[in-house]
Amino acid sequence: MSLFRDTYDVIVVGAGHAGCEAAAAAANLGSKTLLITMNLQTIAQMSCNPAMGGIAKGQIVREIDALGGYSGIVSDETAIQFKMLNKSKGPAMWSPRVQSDRMRFAETWRLKLEGTKNLDFYQEMVSSLIVEGDEVVGVRTSLGIEVRARSVVLTNGTFLNGLIHIGEKQFGGGRAGERAATGITEQLLDFGFDSGRMKTGTPPRVDGRSLDFSKMVVQPGDEVPEKFSYSDSTKPLTQQRDCHMSYTSPEVHDLLREGFDRSPMFNGRIQSTGPRYCPSIEDKINRFADKDRHQLFVEPEGWDTVEYYINGFSTSLPEDVQFKALSSVAGFENVKFFRPGYAIEYDYFPPTQLRHTLETKLVSGLYFAGQINGTTGYEEAASQGLMAGINAHLKVHEKDPFMLQRDEAYIGVLIDDLITKGTEEPYRMFTSRAEYRTLLRQDNADERLTPRSNSIGLASDERLKRMEIKYEEADKLVKYFEDTSILPEEVNDLLEERGSSPMRQSDKMIKVFSRPQINLEDIKKFDKVAAYIDEHKLDKDVLEQAEIRVKYAGYIAKEKANADKLQRLENIKIPENFDYSKLKSLSYEAREKLSKIKPATISQASRVSGVSPSDISVMLVYMGR
Known part of the structure; x- marks a missing residue:
């Protein structure tokens, strides 16, 4: 007798930020949903820094909240400090950020999910998909258990063939202390998917009792803190924990350089691409050799714990080099490590293989969300999970898909960038990526998105x-x-x-x-x-x-007028099986790129790298416009 009697509407694989939002959205919309993860004790684990929001990322959290997701509420309930960044600039640049209690964040997420109707849980590794024809119909676990479903959302994070590097040591793992996930990449390659490898890293965690904070610069929260969620279920903080700031020095840089010959980044062990905008400390001192110092933010992991996260010191150098160098930073002279920093390589699938709903083009009913799409960051992952969960529900109930345009949300910008341009390095959101950022402010996400979410039954x-x-x-x-x-x-x-x-x-x-x-x-x-x-x-x-x-x-x-002009092109649909080879006036590059990406509208086609305005004119003439 099978452990699972029913066929699920939606199975979500992975319980990180993307998986949690996907499962919550599908279940809250009424789909019978199963969340499968390798470890139920690490649901919504903050694998890297204990914080939510930041520049452009804070806008995304507000958008998730306005759409009826949980990230904003959980962030408010577990915050230990709040800051509104860029307040000296115009409101299009204001970005909320909270320092979070890492343990309470994960606990609160789990309790939210356990209190969600229509949602079941199961702990095991998913080793393969069950596909019939070109349609996914379930998953198979490492124990050989088959679970049937009408759609599947993959949110595997850094676990697909994950490989951890610390100096010359390397071992399989999806996160410190957790094994990698195997089987899915190989199967997807057999189906015809393209894949690649990316890298990310994390800094050491240290014992706050061993630090001398008097030698550091205090970084307090806002005097009048705000909150993420538009609902009245959460309240602003009435007390906060301080963060601190220190600096590296030429001496620290010299000590780090001593380990470069054993660095997996420099000796060729790591060949995949890391995040451009969150480089490791060894990368920073190598690329910016003219700088005498770099900022280090010393961030508490929670209200009560003594563990601290050293933001700005991400590294894969040998542990002895990490310890020696960090001990030379002001305030860290007697530092005690909880664990060293490390780098991790993992498989991802170029997102040009997806539709704007985040459904794959090759396998019907299969959705990708989060780092599997080449993104980096909790917020980017959570927003994709939310959209994938919504669209998986809508598809199995034969309803119209839910998509956001570039002038509606940063989430729309994020997904459109991924689908039309792809990414060869970990993608993170910035306000500069949005051409309509005056419209996409953090303060008005509810006005932009709550009516749309309410219309599909998610926002109350x-x-x-x-x-x-x-x-x-x-x-x-x-x-x-x-x-x-x-x-x-x-x-x-x-x-x-x-x-x-x-x-x-x-x-x-x-x-x-x-x-x-x-x-x-x-x-x-x-x-x-x-x-x-x-x-x-x-x-x-x-x-x-x-x-x-x-x-x-x-x-x-x-900006509204400019967006309205663009919307005219958005309304010109391109048939799904359009044969670009017939348009000999298109450039060879345009025919190649458009045939691969298959944009849904003329507007999307215009944003594909390598497609020129003259190529768009050819298409408009051909389509009678």
């Missing part, structure tokens, strides 16, 4: 109502500024103080508020404005939205 009606009330109140406040006049004698003293030219006659308050020298705190000083805010009980989020609407109205309107 209560969430939608909260969002609608918030923006209605913001619009009413802006209308109040448009309708309310202010006299020169009421405002000229303030204008003079702020270095702005005085008013000569009465004018609408919005004209004053629009001036770059005047901010919301200034406007709130006027009695009539303060009275309006008090009367309508407007909270910080409403006031912030009103200020952004007033200050950035021109920029927002311009």
Whole structure:
């Protein structure tokens, strides 16, 4: 008798950030879902740094939350410090980040999943897929157990043929203390998939009791911390833990160089590509030899533990070299290691082999999400898992797919970049990757995405109502500024103080508020404005939205107009089996790239590397446009 009586709608393989979001989304939408992982004790493990968010990544967490995912809520519930990064810049650049309690983060995720209806769990390694024709129908475990399903989401992270490097030592593993996953890569290659190898790394973990924090620079959280989730189920922090900062030195760099001949990065043992924007310490001192020092962020792993994460010291150098060099950093003279840093190589599958739903083109019902697609970062993985889980559910219930455009979400930018451009190095999100970042702010993710998620049944009606009330109140406040006049004698003293030219006659308050020298705190000083805010009980989020609407109205309107122009090309569909070889006027490179990637629309075709504007013109003429 089989352990599994039923056929599942969705099986999710892997319980990292991508797997957790995929399983939660599919189950919450009503699919009978099974989450299979090699170790139920490491669900949602933070394999690297104990933090969520950051530049562009914080926007992604907000988007996941607005769509009804769990990452924002779990981050809020387990945060030990909150910072809004880039606050000195415009709101398009503001990025929330939390320092997390590593153990509580994983525990909270597990409890959230255990409290989710329609979701079952099983601990074992999935060694192969069950495929009939060109359709996946289940998985087979290392014990030979077959579990049937109508769709499968692979979120294997760094576990596919994972190989860990510490100096000249190497051993199989998907993470420190955990074995690698085997079998799936080889099977997918047999199906005709292309694969590659990527590398990532992690720094040493050390005993905080052995550090001298008086020699470091304190890095506190925000004085008035915010939170990730738009829901009212979480609250901002009332107390926080400090992080600290120290620096490497020429002496530290010399000590590290002593181990370069035993470094797997430099002696040829590691040949795969690592993350460009999160290099190892040996890579940094090699590439930036002119720099005398590099920052090291000393981050606590939780509220109560003495374990610390040394952000900026990722390395695969021999453990004795790591210890000797780190001991020469200010504050680390008596450091005790919990474990050394290491590098890990793993298999990935170039994401040009996927549709925008994250379903593979070769096998129907099979979805890839997370590092298997060549991305790096918890947030990038979680967002892909969410989208894969949603689309797996929609496919098995014969509903229209759910996709996000580049002007709707950073998640849309991420997936579109992966599908149309591919990646040959670990991909991470930056605000610079989004051409519409004024529209894709962290503050308005709920306005952009909650209505769409609610329409498919994931974001709740209560969430939608909260969002609608918030923006209605913001619009009413802006209308109040448009309708309310202010006299020169009421405002000229303030204008003079702020270095702005005085008013000569009465004018609408919005004209004053629009001036770059005047901010919301200034406007709130006027009695009539303060009275309006008090009367309508407007909270910080409403006031912030009103200020952004007033200050950035021109920029927002311009980006919306540009996005609307692009949408015209997005609406021109390309038949799935379109034969590009028939268009002899296309360049050879365009025919080759378009035949491989098979873009769904003219807009997507225009973003494929190697496709020129003249190639797009040829296609438009051929399609009667």
